Amino acid sequence: MFVQVAIFVVLLFLTRWLYKWMKSKKCTAPGPPGLPLFGNIFQLNAQFSFTQLEQWKEEYGDVYKLNLLLSEVVVINGETIYEALVIKGNDFGGRPKTGRLELINQYEDIVTRPADEKWKDLRKIAHAGLKQYGVGVSRIEEITMDEIMICIGRFDRTDAFDPFEDIYLTVANIALAMLTGETLEKTDPWLQRVMRSDKLTCKAYSTKTAYLDVLPWLRHIPHANGKLFNEAISENTGCIDNIIEKTKSTLDEKNIRGVFDLILMEQQTRKNSQNALSHNAVRGLFQNLIFAAMTTTSTALKAMTALLIDHPDIQQKLYDEIDRVIGDRPPELQDRYKMHYMEAFILESLRHTSFLPIAIPHETMNDVTLNGYFIPKGTQVWPNLFGLHHDERYYPEPWAFKPERFLDNNGEVIPVDQRKLLLPFGGGRRVCVGEQFARIRIFLFLSTVLQHYEILPEKPDCPPLFDPRKCVLGSVLKMEDYKLRMQKRK
Numbered sequence: 001m002f003v004q005v006a007i008f009v010v011l012l013f014l015t016r017w018l019y020k021w022m023k024s025k026k027c028t029a030p031g032p033p034g035l036p037l038f039g040n041i042f043q044l045n046a047q048f049s050f051t052q053l054e055q056w057k058e059e060y061g062d063v064y065k066l067n068l069l070l071s072e073v074v075v076i077n078g079e080t081i082y083e084a085l086v087i088k089g090n091d092f093g094g095r096p097k098t099g100r101l102e103l104i105n106q107y108e109d110i111v112t113r114p115a116d117e118k119w120k121d122l123r124k125i126a127h128a129g130l131k132q133y134g135v136g137v138s139r140i141e142e143i144t145m146d147e148i149m150i151c152i153g154r155f156d157r158t159d160a161f162d163p164f165e166d167i168y169l170t171v172a173n174i175a176l177a178m179l180t181g182e183t184l185e186k187t188d189p190w191l192q193r194v195m196r197s198d199k200l201t202c203k204a205y206s207t208k209t210a211y212l213d214v215l216p217w218l219r220h221i222p223h224a225n226g227k228l229f230n231e232a233i234s235e236n237t238g239c240i241d242n243i244i245e246k247t248k249s250t251l252d253e254k255n256i257r258g259v260f261d262l263i264l265m266e267q268q269t270r271k272n273s274q275n276a277l278s279h280n281a282v283r284g285l286f287q288n289l290i291f292a293a294m295t296t297t298s299t300a301l302k303a304m305t306a307l308l309i310d311h312p313d314i315q316q317k318l319y320d321e322i323d324r325v326i327g328d329r330p331p332e333l334q335d336r337y338k339m340h341y342m343e344a345f346i347l348e349s350l351r352h353t354s355f356l357p358i359a360i361p362h363e364t365m366n367d368v369t370l371n372g373y374f375i376p377k378g379t380q381v382w383p384n385l386f387g388l389h390h391d392e393r394y395y396p397e398p399w400a401f402k403p404e405r406f407l408d409n410n411g412e413v414i415p416v417d418q419r420k421l422l423l424p425f426g427g428g429r430r431v432c433v434g435e436q437f438a439r440i441r442i443f444l445f446l447s448t449v450l451q452h453y454e455i456l457p458e459k460p461d462c463p464p465l466f467d468p469r470k471c472v473l474g475s476v477l478k479m480e481d482y483k484l485r486m487q488k489r490k
Helices: 002-023 050-060 079-087 099-105 117-135 137-154 164-179 189-204 207-213 216-220 224-249 259-269 279-310 312-325 333-337 340-353 385-389 435-452
Strands: 063-068 071-076 368-370 373-375 380-383 453-457 484-488
Touching: 050 063, 050 071, 050 385, 071 079, 079 368, 079 380, 099 207, 099 216, 099 224, 099 279, 117 259, 117 279, 137 164, 137 435, 164 189, 164 259, 164 279, 164 435, 189 224, 189 279, 207 216, 207 224, 216 224, 224 259, 224 279, 259 279, 279 312, 279 340, 279 435, 279 453, 312 340, 312 435, 312 453, 333 435, 340 435, 435 453
Parallel strands: 071 380
Antiparallel strands: 063 071, 368 373, 453 484
16 A cells, blocks of 8 residues: 555656646757656766766757756856856856755855845855954965964975875864864864765765755665765764854854854844844855865865976976065965966966866746857756866867966966956856955965975876866865875975
C-alpha cells in the first residue's frame, strides 16, 4: 500500500511539473538537443564542464539554452555577459530559487537573495559596517600588513612546504580582525572547522550535485552526494551560529570590536520595527562576509603563487619593480598606483585563473531580449566568465600567461574601459561586495612576500605548472595542492 501511494504521489508531482513547464513561456535561443525529461544534464562533465560549454558556444553562439530536468537555463558568453550584468543589470539581477541556494540560508543573505528591497537593505548594512569600522581603507591596510608580516615569519624555513594553510590563515585573520576584532592560531578549533566547512562547501556546490537544485529532497535518500551536501550545510550553519552566539555574549556597545558588533547593534536597534533583522538575516550577513572573504582570496593567492613559480622571469620583473618603487620599507597601498607591472600581473592572474568560473546563477526579473533572443522572466542565467576570460576574440592566445596584455605602450596599466570584459568578481549591481578589499589584500600580500623571498619550486625544474583546465570545479575553481621553497632575498 505504501509503495502504491508513493508512486501515485511521484506521478502526481511529475504531471503537475510537466503541465507547468508546457504552459510556461519559452526562451527563443537555440540549444543542444537532450534526453526526454533529463535534457542536457548528463552532457555536463561533473569535473570540468567548460569544454562542453565552449563547444556549444561555437555551435549556437553567445546566447544558448540548456534543458536541465525541464528547467531552461540560458548560458551567456562574450560581450553579452557585460550587457546582461552591467547594462541590463536590473533585468538580470535576480537569483533562481533552486534547492541548493535555498538550503544555504533560505535566501536571507546578499549572495542568494534576488535584488529586491530587502536585498538592498542587507547590502547597505554590510557596506555601512565595512565603511564605519576602522574608518575605511587605512584601517584595512593596517590590519592586512600586521597579518602578512606574521605570515612572512612563518615562511622563514628551508624545507619544502604546502603554502595554502599559511595563506588561508593569513587571509582568514585579516577578515576576522575586521569582522570580530580577533585573530586566531592555526590550531584554533573554530578556524579548523571553518576550513573544513570551506572544503566541504566547495565540493557540495559542484556540478556533481546540480540535480539537487531541482530535486532537493533527494539529499534525504542515502547516497554519497546527499551525505556530502548535508554535512556541508551542517558544518556551515554550525560555524556561523557559533560565531554569532560568541559575538552576542561578549558584545559591548561602548567598545566596538568589528563589523559583526555593528550588525548585531543594528539588529537590536530595529527590534520590533517593520524592517527588523531576523536571526536568519544576521546569519546570512555573517556567512557572506566570512566565507566570501576567506574562500575567494585564498584560492586566488594560491594560484598566483603557483604562477610566480611557473614564470621566474615574471617574478624577477616584479621584484625589480618592488625594489625600484618600494625599496626596503614595508609596502603601502598607495604604491599600487606606481607599480604597473604588479597590477598587470594581478589582472592577468584573475583572468587566467577565473576562480569564479560561472558567476553565481542569475535570474531574469523581467521578460527581456538579449542578442535578439527572447528570455522570459524567471529564467535561470549562467554567465560563463571562464569562457569570457579565455575567449580569443578579446584575449589573443588566451591560454598563455601574459601580464603585458594589460599594459599600454608606455608600460602603464590600460584604462578601465579597455578591460571592462575582465569580470573576476562579477559585474553590475551584483558585483562582489568585498571586491576592493580582496584587491587590497592581494596587492599587499604579493608585494610583501616578493620583497622578502624568491619563491622556488619544491624541486629544481619541477614547478606546479598551473593550468585552470586541470582545476576542480566547485563553488570556486581550485587547483591541486603543491609544495614550494622560500629563499630569502639578499
